[in-house]
Amino acid sequence: MQRSRMEIRPRPEVPPAALRLQDRDGLDVNLVLWAIWLGQTGAAPLDERFAAAAVAQVMPWRDMVVRGLRGIRQAMKPDVPGAPAGDANELREKIKKLELEGERIQHLILGALARPGAGQPDKLIAVHNVTRICAVEDVAVTDALKADVEKLADAAFAK
Numbered sequence: 001m002q003r004s005r006m007e008i009r010p011r012p013e014v015p016p017a018a019l020r021l022q023d024r025d026g027l028d029v030n031l032v033l034w035a036i037w038l039g040q041t042g043a044a045p046l047d048e049r050f051a052a053a054a055v056a057q058v059m060p061w062r063d064m065v066v067r068g069l070r071g072i073r074q075a076m077k078p079d080v081p082g083a084p085a086g087d088a089n090e091l092r093e094k095i096k097k098l099e100l101e102g103e104r105i106q107h108l109i110l111g112a113l114a115r116p117g118a119g120q121p122d123k124l125i126a127v128h129n130v131t132r133i134c135a136v137e138d139v140a141v142t143d144a145l146k147a148d149v150e151k152l153a154d155a156a157f158a159k
Contacts (some may be wrong), residue, residue, distance in 0.1 A: 011155045017148040025145050028062055030103055031055065031133050032149065034110040036156050039126025042117030050115075051132040058109050066106055069099040123157045 021027045031054070035046060046054075073095045079085050119125075130149045134141050 011151075011158075013151050014155050017151040021145065021148050021152075025139050025142075025148075027134070027137065027139055027145075028058075030062070030066075030106045030110065031058065031137075032130050032152065034107070034114075035129035035133050036126040036149075036153055038114065038117070038129050039123060039153070040121045040156055041114065042119040042121055043115050043125075044117075044119065045125045046129040046132040048132060048135065051129075051136045054110065054113050055133070055136045057113060058106055061102070061106055061109060066099060066102040069095055069102055073099060121157065123153050126153050126156065 018029045018032075021032055022029045034054070035051075038046065073092055076088060076092045076095070080088050127149055130153075131141055133139075134145070139145070
């Protein structure tokens with residue numbers, strides 16, 4: 001995934017939609033982006049077995065490293081009582097950079113799982129792939145979730 005990185009057109013609705021999927025729905029946005037990226041590559045739709053294998057492959061890194069760093073960073077917001085605010089904020093920014101580096105490595109893990117696509121880029125397949133990830137992660141596919149996934153897919157497939 002890193003070499004053929006998914007392109008999402010810069011749109012103001014994309015970051016808030018991704019954060020809602022993460023915070024409201026508990027989804028791993030990296031998995032969501034990977035699922036959409038597969039649709040961009042023309043890969044066959046994810047089946048339940050492959051989606052489960054992808055989640056299982058990435059879960060240890062995601063849970064121990066990415067979510068661990070995110071939890072530390074979020075716990076530091078707002079200021080930690082007794083800690084000098086400037087120093088604490090500086091440390092929080094360093095942790096944020098480490099979290100992003102952890103996500104980059106997660107992208108490499110997911111990219112290694114990609115199957116070559118023989119078809120054409122397909123937004124419907126991309127959205128279907130996200131619903132497969134939701135099923136494996138036991139996340140309910142609500143109207144709000146669908147709307148936010150559509151925003152990401154629209155940005156990914158915009159010309």
